[in-house]
Amino acid sequence: MAPEDLPPAPQQDLADAWEAQETLRGWLQQLPPRHAEVFQMSREGFSNLEIARILGLADTSVRGYKTAARRQLRQLAEQAGYTDSDSRRRPGGAHGSR
């Protein structure tokens, strides 16, 4: 089996909030600028209407851009190896480190 055919090594969990933000910033830069802007503003607490006013978008578009941004971010996260959810894993408890 060639090295490139091997499954990707499991990604180490991010250590702290600062690292998480850095990672996010890197991914947001790969998104189309509009998607990234809308996503970032919604995270900062602006309402959909406010975002539409400030960026000059149609009222319905904001929701579409947010979904699209989230979908692409999820793809990027999966490409980087962040696939299994903590929240889904924890209740089982079997894989958790003791």
Added chain:
Amino acid sequence: MDLDDILALAETREPSPLELARARRVARTVQSEYDLSLAEGYEIIVDTDPVDPLTADIDEPTRIARAAQLVKRGTITWTTGSGKTAGLLSWSDEMAMIFGYAPGTLRLTPERLVELVHPADASAVRAAVETAWGQRRPGEVTFRAVHPGGSVRYVHCHLEILTTAGEPSGIIATGHDVTAVELARQERRRLATRSEMLCTDAAAQDLVTGLPTRGYFTDEVDRARRTTDGALIVVATEPATRLSHAITDQGHEQVTAEVAGLLRTIVGSDLTCGLVGPGLWGVLVAAHQEGTETTGALARRIVDTFRRHLFTVQQRTLRLNAWAGVVRFTSGVPATGFDLLVDGEHAAREARRKGVAVHVLDRPAQARERTNRCRSRVVHAVATDRFALYAQPIVDLALNQITRHEILLRVRGNTGELVAPWAFLDMAERVGEILAVDKWVIDHALELIGQGAQTSHYQVNISGKSLADPGLLTYVSEAIRRHRVKPECLTFEITETALIENRNEALAFATGIREIGCHLALDDFGTGYAALAYLKYLPVDLVKIDGVFIVDLCQSPPDQAVVSKLVELCHTLGIRVAAECVQDEQTVTLLKEYGVDFAQGYRTGRPAPIAASLKHEVNTIELELRFPERRIAMG
């Protein structure tokens, strides 16, 4: 950990001490300004309201268009509202300018908008608009706009759905000119493709030994003699024991590769060495590389090591005998790289003749003397029939069976073994004696073909240089008649290692040979001097793609591109295509897929002798008589 966890984790970030300090400083400044204003008696009436009063009560399209205008983007609005505004299509002044029209000069209709878009992109634009509208979701599209003057610009548009009272009421496109960005993107992609497709010069390396080829080495010698003093060592090797016929071509290649490896170990990586002929090895020593060991001593060391080394081939041991010739040259000698190589070969032959290990020439030979020597070698070889003819099968890929044979020349070496002719042919071509060799090949090949059943189709090589001879056509047609060969069974391959010397004469030969009924092929197409223009005016029936493009075909996208397109081109011109050097089954499959007509190579069959005339056996006996002498030379 997945995206949600990462987002949650990012949320939990506490402000750093630096950020806290900065915030405190801002707060203090504001507080002090406030205090100061109060102290000076200003009355603070009310908090400022950041909402732009203009945006408060205008409809959605106007609001978006205004925001777009502020960042120099144009808008196209298309509303489906009822009544007066139904089906209204309009563009902003900025968008009109993006499309190359002065504001207000063109009334927009859907049909006219389609005309403004580049025909190749119209369907993509339509699809993007329909998808956005159908799914009620924002979209985007990049297309080319055709300006009234005919020039083309790239435009990128965001498509958004307008709503009135919660119902979709139209579509708005916000766009700007992205020509510069788009061109830069295309250029980046092109450069990436180019660097991916760029190959190293495969023609410079011999496939079996990995050493530089004769052509490359000749050029290196030529470069050295222009700039520096130095010396050229040519080592000739041949089996010290008579090779039995049981040793296959692979065995020979194995020995050759082993010798090459040994040579490289002896001379090290600093010196250029190359395979200059079958059993002929060149080493170039520039003056500054000479070091403590003189060139003569290096040559002797190479010869000694070769003679001492025990080579193994097919579970048998084999010793080589070796002689070296050394030519010294000073910088700027008139002799070319090729001349020096010929002198080196001559010196090696002298060493062999005298029975010494190394023969040193202190300076290159006189030009006239060298040419005469080469000429007489060729003439002698032709006169004494020091050649043999081999035939290599060629497979018709459509029928999957052998329907043709290429007649190949083999030259007899000193011990009578047959070697590949390329070094000999190179010399013959350069001294202008190739015609004699070609005539020998034509005469003997046709004789052998005429004696046989003539069930196959035979391909005979003719040098591009020989075509300049006006008598060649008569010679060929006379030989065809004399040996009673069916002309439709013959293809003449013009080898393109040398330039076609006289275009008009070549054209006359080509036309004449086809009138007789023979076919015409271009050999080694793609690497020699063969120009694409030849395909246009030479009445060629077959193009043989050079092996350089074939050996690595399955792994090499650039080779695949060249071969597949070349096949397409040739078939369009009514020319059949053959591939040389086919070495494995995958390549055959791929060639069939591309529509290549013929395949030739070790996969389909190695060259085999078609006949040995009586004279050759006489030669062999003569060489066997020399055996004791060489054993003595070995010590």
